[in-house]
Amino acid sequence: MPFNARNPLYAVLHESSYADGGATRWSAERTAPEDFGADSLLLTGEHIFPWHFEDCADLRPYRQVAAVLAEHPWPRLYDADVLADLDVPCAAIVYVDDPYVDRGFSEETAEAMPSLRTWVTNEHLHNGLRTDGEHIFDRLLGLVRGGA
Structure with a gap:
């Protein structure tokens, strides 16, 4: 996963997006198999590891705040x-x-929200906003305004 000076907040905040009523405490690292490093073909998806803040020069200035956030007790993501x-x-x-996200x-989650309109599509993968943001935003805005 490339990190650079343009998007350090992604790396700093991303792990907290997995928190649901507790501290993550570097969840990807904690839950990885003991022999994880032995197989270079294992995928880590979008998980962030503490070593990212050592190995990536652009992230080094953020290692302390990332460590604090990894220990922060986050509230529940949402109230049903x-x-x-x-x-x-x-x-x-x-x-x-x-x-990355189970359909x-x-x-x-969408069914729990009566006023939510969904666009279920295979036109994009996880990074649709990055690859076709204007189209996606326009479509979602249309849904909010009552269109199809």
Whole structure:
């Protein structure tokens, strides 16, 4: 995963996106198999490891704050009762073949929100906003405004 001076916040904050009512404590590193480093073909997806903040020169200035955030006790991601009572128009894209987010989890979360309109598509993978952001934003905005 390339990191550079242009997007250090992604690396610093990304691990916290996996927190759901607790500290991550470098979850990818903690949960990796003991012999993980022995097989260079194992994929780490978008997981962030503490060594990223040593090996990547552009991230070194952020290693202390990343360590603090890894120990921060984060609240629950969402409250299902609040989502069920939500009464504002909203839209979300669900990628059929997302290699990082299970489609079933996305659809389950969407079903909990009565006012959420989904666009389920295989036109993009996980990085649709990066590869075709204007089109995706326009489509989602159209859904929010009541279009198809």
